[in-house]
Amino acid sequence: MVAMSIIATQLISITPLFAQAPAAEARSFNAFIQSLWPEAQQRGITRATFDRALGDVQYDAEVAALSRRQPEYGRAVGDYLNGMVSPARINGGIRRLGEWRGLIDSIEHTFGVPGEILVAIWGIETGFGANTGGKGVIRSLATLAFLGYKGDFAKNELLTALLVLQQGHIPPDRMIGSWAGAMGQPQFIPSSFMRWAVDFTGDGKRDLWTSVPDVLASIANYLREHGWKPGLPWGYEVTLPENFDMRRSRASFREWAALGVRRADGGKLTDRRDANGGKEAILFFPSGARGPAFLVTDNFNVIKTYNISDVYALAVLHLADRFRGAPAFAGRWPQDDRQLTREDRMRIQRRLADLGYKVNDFQGMMDFDLRDNIRDMQIKFGMVPDGHPGMEFMGRLVGR
Template sequence: MSLVIGRFTPQGKTPSAQDFSTPLKPIRSTSCAASMAQILRMIVLAALFVAGLLYLFHAGYAHAKGPPPDAGFAKFLQELWPDAKTQGVSRETFDDAFAGVTPDPSVIAITRKQAEFARPIWQYLGGAVTETRVHKGQEISAQWKSTLDKVEQRYGVDQNVVLGVWGMETNFGGAADTHYVIRSLASLAYVRYRGDFFRYELLIALKILQSGQLTKEEMRGSWAGAMGQPQFMPSTFIQYAVDFDGSGSKDIWSNVPDSLASMANYLKAHGWIAGEPWGFEVTLPQGFDASAFDESRYVPVGEFATKGVTQIDGAPLPAHGNYALMFPASSHGPAYLITRNFKVIKSYNNSLSYTLAVAILADRIAGKPGVQGAWPVHQPQLNEAQCFQMQRQLVRLGYNVGNVDGRVGDLMREAIRDFQRKRGLVADGYPTVALLDAMQKAR
């Protein structure tokens, strides 16, 4: 930038005669301070302009160069290659799969968010089993009735339960897979989210590419690498995906028959008992002693019938079968008798809320009513900090609760039930503030 007293001429432009046409006024002693202030102001403005140009130049240069390479990720890929090679993945497939791949910051950010304490189950069900979803499920059931009948005949799994899983996983195929699975899995494996789980799934995904079952363009999934309408991880795809229509490919993205059969195949392989329900809501008689029962103990249904237990609509219990008593939200809320098929649904997603949502959605699609009993909405719920405290108290008392993570899982519920049984309480496995207080006082 060229400086002319009282004016600025851009750098590289030759001053014109007009720039000097106005005569400069002589500086008089009486206005010396004012003139000097004006000069200093011009100098400051000039300096700021130059600084701005330098910033823009630097920013443009940095943008042209692109983000600096992630040396750690490059090392991760270098260390991954020998394992991929051992799994039969060629160098060509490996390099093509990772061409241009960088860690996905949006995926990694999800893993670093503070885990939100689980909503009460009644809130979860309210958002999952909506009238809109039920009606859509019933329409889908009518549209694909012939296929659903064939799937149920082959695998023995209740077609409404298959629809319940489908509705919960991808809203009957309405949720789009937007992530490149290799990038998502590599990002999660790179930061060692959940240990080696995602590294293992990444190697399986590479094997799928190597086999030619899918192209990299077809390998789309969720942020965590779950794929298609059933939301199968790569290892699940390898084991349970089915080419039901005989097209020559296991298409769980756009092929409904393949997707329905793949979900049914998964449930059958995990122990589904054909002809048995998942369970049903029940009414317990006044004064019923539930201390001898809980959701992990399956007993002949007659043991409940002789104590006056009925289905929620007053109908008698089935004549045969083994059932366990379950209180999803303490003994003050709805009660269910469940079969082992309920646990099979839970193998799809190890969450009590999810499992009951699938089951209730299946019933609603079949035209049955939803939850009839009243939820204990006024019962104080543990917050996340209190849940951490309860887990620590259980560990102190010698129980195995799995990870101390502030979340209520199967091991924690079993520990709670044992604690309750030893103190003569109803073994509902439900964490409450009063129970936490009892644990803190226990020795």
């Protein structure tokens, strides 16, 4: 999945290539790299670190091509989830939970995040460390910085990566990650490494490349610092009663239960003794009302800070549940539910803003506030108000 998934997958942009002959391009790239020295020096980076990391760095045309790719949300949600929550990944996670049980119990006690969640992210990001991306992080970020990728994002991440090297956490030749600069087994970008990576072994290094304790503790620390609430369920797949009022999107678990909403697996949504019964849960249709329905809580949104995609968060949390023996989702996913492209979603956001709705993000990320705005427009269009930004809704809102 990658790119930090923390984060780099949310930072994809369209960047023009420099129309230069290779030799001229190389000269421009080298000149750009040297121009970074004054800012690097201001950040406390030594000349030795700068030269060691960037002295012979080369432009990477493959990274440049990947930076211009427009990601499509073209896979149906059901197909995506089947790929992410595969039997091999379920079995692999269960095996690692057993292998690292003592460590995971210690991390859970320290950070308050369930070990199944940590192992699920580890498995989805890099196959439990088997595939960390294979790109030199310094070269990737240097190329992206040269291209002006996402404004100053890549340049700032490159300079931060130099600080990671200078602190001795990893040598340059072992700083491996994704094309977008996400590093190691948990796919942290350098700035996330500096804020949230943890030296859980106490050896003085935050090793996200080879140390499973540091990897899992760093994921746990990231989630805790982004608001993970211990003991709060992330949510449930649910079934709705006949003639349910689809305009309702937010209520407490107790209120949902009173409205006839039930867990799809037959478990209790809440009872009077349940401390979480009064917590708000949001009704969420990843594929629209034709597909499965979910109630999700603040902990679902915490997973989205790792990767802003709703279906990524759903995959992580469902995988974690499968580790515990939970069944597969009961609802049937529509196979013709083609997810909109990022550009399509941005068009929806711009149009909703033009109509006077508050839009928190103009990069194509659909938060639950925006889905409530979509519900409002669906009511005006005479559509089922499920909050899902599908093709029919986009056609009515902005044209095809």
